[in-house]
Amino acid sequence: MSLDTLLDDFEAGQVTRDELKQRLMRHTFVDAGCAKIDLHRELRAGGPEVVYCESKTPEQVATIFQEIVSHNGRVLGTRADVAHYNAVTKVLDARYDEVSGLLVVGDPHSDPGGKIVVVSAGTSDLPVAEEAAGTAEFLGSRVERHYDCGVAGIHRLFSVMDKLADASAIIAVAGMDGALPSVVGGMAAAPVIAVPTSVGYGASFQGLAALLTMLNSCAPGIAVVNIDNGFGAGFMAHKINNMARQQTLK
Amino acid sequence: MSLDTLLDDFEAGQVTRDELKQRLMRHTFVDAGCAKIDLHRELRAGGPEVVYCESKTPEQVATIFQEIVSHNGRVLGTRADVAHYNAVTKVLDARYDEVSGLLVVGDPHSDPGGKIVVVSAGTSDLPVAEEAAGTAEFLGSRVERHYDCGVAGIHRLFSVMDKLADASAIIAVAGMDGALPSVVGGMAAAPVIAVPTSVGYGASFQGLAALLTMLNSCAPGIAVVNIDNGFGAGFMAHKINNMARQQTLK
Amino acid sequence: MSLDTLLDDFEAGQVTRDELKQRLMRHTFVDAGCAKIDLHRELRAGGPEVVYCESKTPEQVATIFQEIVSHNGRVLGTRADVAHYNAVTKVLDARYDEVSGLLVVGDPHSDPGGKIVVVSAGTSDLPVAEEAAGTAEFLGSRVERHYDCGVAGIHRLFSVMDKLADASAIIAVAGMDGALPSVVGGMAAAPVIAVPTSVGYGASFQGLAALLTMLNSCAPGIAVVNIDNGFGAGFMAHKINNMARQQTLK
Amino acid sequence: MSLDTLLDDFEAGQVTRDELKQRLMRHTFVDAGCAKIDLHRELRAGGPEVVYCESKTPEQVATIFQEIVSHNGRVLGTRADVAHYNAVTKVLDARYDEVSGLLVVGDPHSDPGGKIVVVSAGTSDLPVAEEAAGTAEFLGSRVERHYDCGVAGIHRLFSVMDKLADASAIIAVAGMDGALPSVVGGMAAAPVIAVPTSVGYGASFQGLAALLTMLNSCAPGIAVVNIDNGFGAGFMAHKINNMARQQTLK
Amino acid sequence: MSLDTLLDDFEAGQVTRDELKQRLMRHTFVDAGCAKIDLHRELRAGGPEVVYCESKTPEQVATIFQEIVSHNGRVLGTRADVAHYNAVTKVLDARYDEVSGLLVVGDPHSDPGGKIVVVSAGTSDLPVAEEAAGTAEFLGSRVERHYDCGVAGIHRLFSVMDKLADASAIIAVAGMDGALPSVVGGMAAAPVIAVPTSVGYGASFQGLAALLTMLNSCAPGIAVVNIDNGFGAGFMAHKINNMARQQTLK
Amino acid sequence: MSLDTLLDDFEAGQVTRDELKQRLMRHTFVDAGCAKIDLHRELRAGGPEVVYCESKTPEQVATIFQEIVSHNGRVLGTRADVAHYNAVTKVLDARYDEVSGLLVVGDPHSDPGGKIVVVSAGTSDLPVAEEAAGTAEFLGSRVERHYDCGVAGIHRLFSVMDKLADASAIIAVAGMDGALPSVVGGMAAAPVIAVPTSVGYGASFQGLAALLTMLNSCAPGIAVVNIDNGFGAGFMAHKINNMARQQTLK
């Protein structure tokens, strides 16, 4: 029963005030009519149209993509493989990036104005870094990439120091010892989102070592996302970049 | 030898080009003259004057505080106890908050304009939440606190939903199951900084359970700091809030 | 030697009281004749006819199924694959569900009357949720399914709140952050059985994160089963539902 | 603004239907007037009046107790020490049990009719077992205790086998190897709530060994609560026992 | 240089006493000629002729087998697959057991007289149990097998209680909750060697749960070997059985 | 009802055969009359009179000691402190060893004949080594101690190699790297019981490092007990030594 029907019934005296109160408490109204979708969009402000493809069949992904595109005109798929792409491209005009596994339909959101910088330690971190960069770009942010800047050759990082200076947010991606964000955090004014990757072997324990390093960073202004979670980092960075725009608009 | 002296010698022919190149490569010049202090300030933009008191003696803290205040006029101490306060208050006009363990001398930095909201799950998370709030306030941000909003009584969180809507950044503090940031992240547009606390017993493993929950949150736009690291969360939130201001100023 | 033979011998004076006592103490009679099976059924009240298929060959499963069906008329197989199904279907009239991996011969047990509700966080949790639901149904319970109710979009859960109100037991299935049972436990009067799934990546550590979250839930009235253990949850929920019936019958 | 006031204003035309809908969606009404407490009671059916005392001062506990007793007439405190008791007993007529750390004011809830059996492996598990038993009793359940029944002397457990037969729910408490629930689960028809305790040394890792044992139990019909969480087990068992009553009443 | 040659030279005056002493101290003679093998046998009394096949090529295994058989007349291979068997059987008269992965050439050692009992919890533990049994048999011990005696159906264990009474050593093999050795240890006078298996899923963590259970067993007279280490258990049990014989011979 | 009464009633026709069978199945008779104690002794052959004192009050220990001594004439207490000793010594003639924490009343059991050798790596392992030695001595075994034989100075171990040759069982105690049992196991024919101790710091993780080392020992004929579990090792070694005697007596 929709909220309107309920209030109609209340006004018509067919529902007592006590009954009304009891129903309100239980339902919270979110599933009243089309409010569900609207609220959904409102709740996940900045881009709810994201589909995690990995555990879904190509057919499922194609169906979900069609549904979302019919409402929103655009959609982003993460952890997609070629089979997903093939299924989607039959019914929609899609772009696919094999490195990051991102599958996109439609134009990116409008640019909030600021810049996000993605730095990564090694070439093996590329897929995660690209997932982060591509996600932020889909959401509308401008992204600058500086890869292969690991701290074991610290000069490589210094050569991009200038570029960090005017970023709204920095995404620092590293596996193995995960030391990159600590050094970046000590050099830049922007908030740093650290992404541990599962790159490494032995006692890297699939990214646990890098995760712990980043959580224990001595440099302030660093927060961490899950191992290999480029999507999460890109989304977080965009939210920060977006905040800047919203403040500007006020 | 300062960079100027070195270049003087090079121009005077007392240092060959090869020698010059070798020295440049080794020194990187950052400690040339007073650049060290300047760079230092630049590097840790937004507030370098923070002292971690826990492993220092009251006398050490008092000395460090005096030195920093003589340069910057203000300083923040974290994890301070009453003994630290007593030592500092003899020589400086200090304010101390027993719950958060923050020890402050001087006025906060100027307000960048936005608002940070701190929500916490239970009353036991108070010290960490207050460390986060107090840190952000010292750095200049305006902070709004909403405590005791754990998801086991989800209505408590809904009652503050309005307040989350216009935040630049949200800090969500929780121990035990650490589920609060997941729900907050699904409801708010602002970036969420999740702080796991060591509150709990048994298989909470001193905050490990909450940490893992937060890293695995299904809601996008969440990043995590170390267990009980209220300071780190406050600093990160301020950096985000500050970004917004900087964009506005451009 | 069966218990009857032993007692015959005792009555016939061929076994002394001392001998009888010694044998009773050692043997506990469970392997006396067909008593073994009877006791077995008694001990594991509510359905002992369950076969874990995963590590067994199709032939072994077919043989075991035939043996149990010849005694009990029904049997449930868990973690079965198509090969198991093919082997069993040659000799018995079997039903197989590919999603849950459940393989059933015979009618379910009689319905104890109450209702079990299964809620799950995401579509990837489906196999585990269906294993739980199918197990409870085989044991005789009525089951209601509400899937894709993760807390990152909390309104999805609220839309099924009414359905939780009259359940005898609730099964809450979630991977990643595992926060669902905490919210459900705060909203429902029925006991909640939490099932962590291995869905997730990075620091989910194959379900460890969700497991710890659930064990540390702040909401009372929650107990947890092993990671991905839909069968265990379904069995536990049925036992609870069954308890209700037994009390009614007294 | 309370829900009644809001509905008054709506009926009086001072609040439009759209305004009303908007407010309902945001607030969920739970903090409207005294509704908060009512809902609270409804949500956590069977006893919300529980205070975790450990991290609170005696004065805080006394204040909270007075407030709850003034509304509900009764309250249960867990993990209380003598200081908490002394503070409460000055203002209220309280009972305190040093072994379990339970602090009670007022009469228990009314008895739902069934019986809960608490079995424990060793005498060192007593505090946890008593916390479970006392919690269930406060909530209104009848509880039977059988302690020191560890599986290393399996006959001790068999001597209480009869008592398990007519329980609505069984709580099995064990530290060290945590094997008790596996054996109990194989012998009894009632659902078993397993409670690992931190009793043990070396590779028991403060209860982790027992926790893992119980999660991996081969016997069906077992679910597990957090290490040393007697309160959680007692609450869960009461909810199960209560379910039985509710079915009876229908 | 062999020990005999060295002593010959010493007696012939070609090696001084000092030289002799120095060589003895450094070399310990073990690599002097064929002494190495002899010492080897002495050191690892009861059967050094064991080859771990898993990480070796079929050709390597065949070569090693031939070498050992030419000296000792017999050899045992563990973790062998069919390819190993095929390679060995071309050059030697070998027996292979697919379940345990044991590959044997030659007759077992002579029987020390006592009896080893192997009990296992489930049918999935069979490969490990058989590796233990086959190893002990190769070393000369008589072995009695009682499988599928898990504690979730405790009567199955009681039915073999008599058989445990006269064992020299008991090997108890179990995965999942690993509770079997605790119950066996409480019922039998013989020393119990507990073998955790990697059988299980979820929070069994590839046998870690069973390992911890066994290490924390409340029953005395239990010691534990590595996860899935049937060979180690069989060897240990044989050493115990052998000790009994040696005492008898004195 | 005792077993005799039950059989009387059966013979008198007051209990039917069916009733008798049903009771036998349920009760297993172990608690029938004084059989409980007798069985107890039988089950835990070789010495059930052991009391773990650590978590008990001095008064409780004194009471339990008196009860056991009145039945058995002797008792062993482990992990006792001076307060336990003082309480027991008031009522019984007790001996106390501060290093091992063993508290003994009465004479040891009779000597089975063989010899147990206890070797330890460092002086810090003394308390655990002494707990092992004292336990085995109380149970009747003859024990030889060789301490401070760590592998970092391998010659110290070689100097006792002769003594290992005629042991029935060897207990090897080590903390830190826990490498001692591997070397001992390669040199001796007797079964080796490895005891990891919590001696060490940093990544020893309270004995976890030593535990894992020992479980992974390359030398066959080694089994492991819990961290710091000297009692368990002493008991296991005595059981092995006892086996040897029993075989001799046959």
Next chain:
Amino acid sequence: MSLDTLLDDFEAGQVTRDELKQRLMRHTFVDAGCAKIDLHRELRAGGPEVVYCESKTPEQVATIFQEIVSHNGRVLGTRADVAHYNAVTKVLDARYDEVSGLLVVGDPHSDPGGKIVVVSAGTSDLPVAEEAAGTAEFLGSRVERHYDCGVAGIHRLFSVMDKLADASAIIAVAGMDGALPSVVGGMAAAPVIAVPTSVGYGASFQGLAALLTMLNSCAPGIAVVNIDNGFGAGFMAHKINNMARQQTLK
């Protein structure tokens, strides 16, 4: 712009001193033209030309190899497979070792003079031991190999004791219990680099057990590298060996 060009411009007056200083501070010159490679060589003294092949395509490896060889005349690839070798061998004269996975182009560096000894516990440790040996050899060190010296047959280690005496550095490689470095460290004057391997099963946890053993070694003069990190050990050993030479040259 290269450093030379910059200095030319400075001398020519086209770059002011202030501009020069600013550029020096920011860039550190390392990416100025070919300076990058030079500095690189200086920084990672003793051999920067190492390529981790595992996560790279054969084409990528071939390209990188060509580039490095064109500058340095030599290059080392680690964790290479046959496909990498095939791709490289088409364009360069390469040597490939299947056991260690090392892929080499060009002559080794010049010999610093000392000797590195590599000892390993078992034949399964061969790939890691060879990666260590081959790396050190490529860097110019002379290497002596002694394999299969595990401590379970301690005499095997003693037979190579002489060889350890004049090593500049010792690399001790072991899986399973990882006890080898402890014994070697107690016997040799040279610094010992311990390499845990992932060889083992069950509670070896892919090398974690060996890693912890080595970190907790009681013998002084031991340091540890990552699990299976033969390359790291070879590099470290060469650096030590190289140090010796450098001291000699002074």
Next chain:
Amino acid sequence: MSLDTLLDDFEAGQVTRDELKQRLMRHTFVDAGCAKIDLHRELRAGGPEVVYCESKTPEQVATIFQEIVSHNGRVLGTRADVAHYNAVTKVLDARYDEVSGLLVVGDPHSDPGGKIVVVSAGTSDLPVAEEAAGTAEFLGSRVERHYDCGVAGIHRLFSVMDKLADASAIIAVAGMDGALPSVVGGMAAAPVIAVPTSVGYGASFQGLAALLTMLNSCAPGIAVVNIDNGFGAGFMAHKINNMARQQTLK
């Protein structure tokens, strides 16, 4: 029986060749006469006179110190407290450093010539860094200290870059994120010994985070010692420094 006596008896015909061979095999001669002490000194070349004081009484330490000083003239005690110092200073002329806990009697060993540099990340790492420095100094090495060089302010590290250039070995001490050795290893030619400290909180897990970071360092030429093991690092560094001297002397 000493080796000489044994050889006398052999030459005198009182011991047969077979008897001689058997004894040689068993004894390995290391404890023949005074060889034990000599070997001991030889085995632990560079300084065996180190006493770990932490778990010893002041009296024990004083006794051991006297004994060693009477043989060697010097001794080093680690992890000593004031009570140890007081006991030793009564009988010997001792020096004590409260920060490092080092207690020294006698002059340091003679200087091998090279230089060891100790760098540390923060002031809280001082005790561990000083234990490392003091140990190396006692063993005879010259040590240079550069503290508070954490990577969060990377310029601090660059200011000491020159000093790293001519070190024989570098000890890099860091807690929290443990990133210091990675950056140092990328800048210096000398081998780096990384020491993780337990400094930090939350997910530093008492130094585990720093330990894993260091083991996974991307920079080659780094090896790691146990958490807080300053002594081990100092010893290892000295051994490396000493190697350099030994090569020089050849």
